[in-house]
Amino acid sequence: MKITKAIILVFFLVISIQMNSQVKYKEVIGKLSIRETTYMIRVPENWNGTLLNDLDYFNKANSDTSMELLNKGYAMSGTKRRKDRSRNYDPAHEAHDFISIFDVFESKFGKPKRIIQLGCSGGGTVTLSMAEVHSSRIDGAIAACAATSQWMSNTHLDALFVLKSLLAPELQIVDFGNLSKEELIKLQGDWETVLKKAQETEVGRARIALAITIGQWPAWGGRGKAPVLQPDSKDVKTLQESMFHSLIALIPSQRTKGTSMLEISGRGQLKSNVGLDYKDLFENGNKDYKAAVKKLYKEATASLKSDLKKINDFKRIAPDNVALKYWSAPGRTHVGQPKVPLLRIHTIGDGLVYPALAQGYEALVKQNGYGDLFRTAYVNSWGHCSFSKAEWIAAIETMMQRLDTGKWPNTKPEAMNQLAKKIDATSEHRFIEFEGVEKYNRIWIPTISDYKGGNR
Known part of the structure; x- marks a missing residue:
């Protein structure tokens, strides 16, 4: 894919002061062609070779967590949610936006040693799609409070x-x-x-x-x-x-x-x-x-x-058959076949995307024979995507260990909490064993008839 797939609007060096330390980074802001999705890329001076890509990065680029990750040497990229998203929601298109961002990144900064796709809520949803459909463009994935429509x-x-x-x-x-x-x-x-x-x-x-x-x-x-x-x-x-x-x-x-x-x-x-x-x-x-x-x-x-x-x-x-047809398309639904290491994290008090969905996906992944690539961790918190900074970075460092060694580190609550506490003792660390439901009720895999929009 050529660089003409994107229009680069801004490219400059900025300095940000965060937690009494200087984070020096290069920044690119632009709009992707075709859908004109706004995106941002930041690459720190001490880049460790890993790119973290997040659907919602543009609006949280200056958060404590994002700045801490830059400080740790991670390059970061992602988009700003489109204004028409509530009426034209399409995670398959969002995934293609990411692929265009990766092309822009490579043209400006070279090919990353690895790309970790991650995100929460809608960002988690498209992360699952990336892990299943576009695994050749990423190395690992972290889906938080993710939905399958x-x-x-x-x-x-x-x-x-x-x-x-x-x-x-x-x-x-x-x-x-x-x-x-x-x-x-x-x-x-x-x-x-x-x-x-x-x-x-x-x-x-x-x-x-x-x-x-x-x-x-x-x-x-x-x-x-x-x-x-x-x-x-x-x-x-x-x-x-x-x-x-x-x-x-x-x-x-x-x-x-x-x-x-x-x-x-x-x-x-x-x-x-x-x-x-x-x-x-x-x-x-x-x-x-x-x-x-x-x-x-x-x-x-x-x-x-x-x-x-x-x-x-x-x-x-x-x-309605038309709705089933739309949501049957690859990238818009999930079938439990991740092709890269995938860590799924979820708050147990999520009233928007219920934690039972994560249980159902885990069961489907194991049934399909992809269990070695998959782990789940739950956080004892009320609310949707209400993770602490330490919990979020612990998930990223867990994925880094998996990619570095080829084996999953301990993802049990005690080990995850120890890691989170080591990252930031002042931040909450609430990983917990979660019993949940005995069996998730609503696993759905589209049939050929669904995909074609046929009669039921």
């Missing part, structure tokens, strides 16, 4: 479907992208009223716990500041209260319409639960959550079996 959509659907079938059959749970701001605010208020009313009764509390368990949503997770302390999963009362607060934080609203952009971009309704047995989905849930549900139903003298039948009998939701 169809998986996330359906996982988001299941808890809402339980609530709709048992508590509010009249309320909307799909097609949020078609709602105006005012309509979405009203829908949020209606759902809040339903849930608060349910929380006042024993059977309502049992049904809230059932929705979280079947949906495989975190009982302690959401956006903003955690409204309650992290519950003991064995304490049914505090666990259920946390489930309620998580549901309130995750019901349809302006803050939680993340799956809408998937449907807007795919030009159709993506979610589906046709043919599912919700009894099976319940059995696959977290064992402590299931125990809590059974106890709550017993205390309410209500029938769990009857409610599961009611859910199974409720009218199902079918996807």
Whole structure:
């Protein structure tokens, strides 16, 4: 690929003062051709030969973590999220933007000894795509709080479907992208009223716990500041209260319409639960959550079996073939076949991209025979992408060890915490053993029919 693939706007030497030390680096800012995506490259004077590439680098280039990585000798590059991204989201195109950035980098600074693709949220999503589809251009990958679009959509659907079938059959749970701001605010208020009313009764509390368990949503997770302390999963009362607060934080609203952009971009309704047995989905849930549900139903003298039948009998939701076709394309979905070392990290209180997705991907990777290339680490934190500086750099140094030696270092929580503490003792280090669900419910691999947009 020729350098004409990019338009270089700025190329100069800058000096930044960070933590009482000088970080000298060369900087390139430009716009890539075709889509005109804005990008940035920084190469420190003490470059160690490794390039870290991140979807969101442009907007966080001056953060403490980014400047610390420059200080350590890493070159860094990445993009600024496009203004039209919410309506034209395409991780496959984002991956091709990265390839153009690599070409620009090589033309200006030479070929890196290695490239590590990394990122959080949408950056994690495209990192998975790079590891599976464009592995020839990178050496390793770190995907944080990463989503697979169809998986996330359906996982988001299941808890809402339980609530709709048992508590509010009249309320909307799909097609949020078609709602105006005012309509979405009203829908949020209606759902809040339903849930608060349910929380006042024993059977309502049992049904809230059932929705979280079947949906495989975190009982302690959401956006903003955690409204309650992290519950003991064995304490049914505090666990259920946390489930309620998580549901309130995750019901349809302006803050939680993340799956809408998937449907807007795919030009159709993506979610589906046709043919599912919700009894099976319940059995696959977290064992402590299931125990809590059974106890709550017993205390309410209500029938769990009857409610599961009611859910199974409720009218199902079918996807649009055009949306399935769009999200079936390579680079837009993930099939559990990374071709380079891939470290996946996730916060356990992520209420936007649920940690169960990471469990499902790990299971699929092992099933496909790629387990030697893959590791997962979980961080005990509320929120989406709420990693500390030490935790993030520990993930990078873990990948560096894997690439240097050809073998994974110890990625158990104790070892990861020791590494994070060594990196920065003042920063949080919260890696934890994570039990999660017994089996992730929503692994989806596109069929030939899906890819062609055929009838189901």
